[in-house]
Amino acid sequence: TSRAEYRLQLRSDNADERLTPIGRTVGLVDDARWQRFERKRDQVAAIEAWLETTRSRGLSLREWLRRPEVRIASLVAEHGALLDGVLPEALEQAEIRTKYEGYIERQTKQIARFRQTESVRIPADLDYRSVPSLRAEARERFTQILPRTLGQAGRISGISPADLSVLYLHLRQRVQSKRP
Numbered sequence: 723t724s725r726a727e728y729r730l731q732l733r734s735d736n737a738d739e740r741l742t743p744i745g746r747t748v749g750l751v752d753d754a755r756w757q758r759f760e761r762k763r764d765q766v767a768a769i770e771a772w773l774e775t776t777r778s779r780g781l782s783l784r785e786w787l788r789r790p791e792v793r794i795a796s797l798v799a800e801h802g803a804l805l806d807g808v809l810p811e812a813l814e815q816a817e818i819r820t821k822y823e824g825y826i827e828r829q830t831k832q833i834a835r836f837r838q839t840e841s842v843r844i845p846a847d848l849d850y851r852s853v854p855s856l857r858a859e860a861r862e863r864f865t866q867i868l869p870r871t872l873g874q875a876g877r878i879s880g881i882s883p884a885d886l887s888v889l890y891l892h893l894r895q896r897v898q899s900k901r902p
Contacts, residue, residue, distance in 0.1 A: 728829055728832075728833060730822060730825055730826050730829045731826070731829060731830070731833070733818070735811075735814060735815055735818055736815065736818075738759055738762070739763070739815075742755070742756070742759045761809070762809055762811060762812050762815070765808050765809055765812035766812045766815045766816050766819070768808075769794075769805065769808065769812060769813060769816040770784075770816050770819070770820070772802075772805065773787060773797075773816065773820060776801055778797075778800070778801060783797050783801060784820055787817065787820045787821065788820060788821060788823070790821075793817070794813050794814075794816065794817040794820075795813070798813065839872055839890060840871065840872055840873030840876070841871055841872075841873060842871060842872045842890065842893060843870065843871055844869055844870060844871060844872065844875065844889075844893065845893075845896075846868070846870075848893075850864045850865050851865075853888065853889060853892045854888075854892070855888050856885060856888050856889065856892075857882075857884075857885060859880055860880070860881055860882070860885040860888075860889075863878050863879075863880055863881060864878070864881075864889075872886060872889065872890055872893075875889060
């Protein structure tokens with residue numbers, strides 16, 4: 723995951739959250755495993771609700787936990803009589819979600835923007851020589867491969883994010899100039 727583009731979404735602590743429902747759908751997750759998954763998921767939700775509704779010194783515990791020096795174990799020790807019997811991995815999951823919430827939200831928006839631009843179609847008749855500021859290597863690769871979308875163009879070896887930006891801007895200008 724250290725080389726993955728969206729590694730905040732692909733953390734090892736949330737692998738069960740991402741993959742167990744898929745495994746259940748295709749028949750790979752038995753009832754016992756599904757019940758353990760649901761128990762942890764429900765506990766994480768309960769912990770998050772507890773963090774949001776419990777207050778200490780004028781702030782919610784969620785606000786306290788977002789601070790780098792505060793750990794969930796200390797909050798549970800001080801305020802958590804209701805959390806007896808909670809799975810340690812549920813506590814860890816809730817802590818990670820809370821501490822990285824802002825970063826995860828920003829990355830989720832980034833992924834959505836990327837998906838929007840990835841599906842932008844490239845006209846088959848586009849002459850890449852007419853695209854100003856496009857590197858010669860990119861022109862050559864695009865002319866050879868003739869990608870159909872910006873997503874395909876971005877997966878071509880030797881194509882940089884700057885090349886994609888130039889191509890995207892050119893396509894937008896081309897569409898705008900054809901409007902009445």
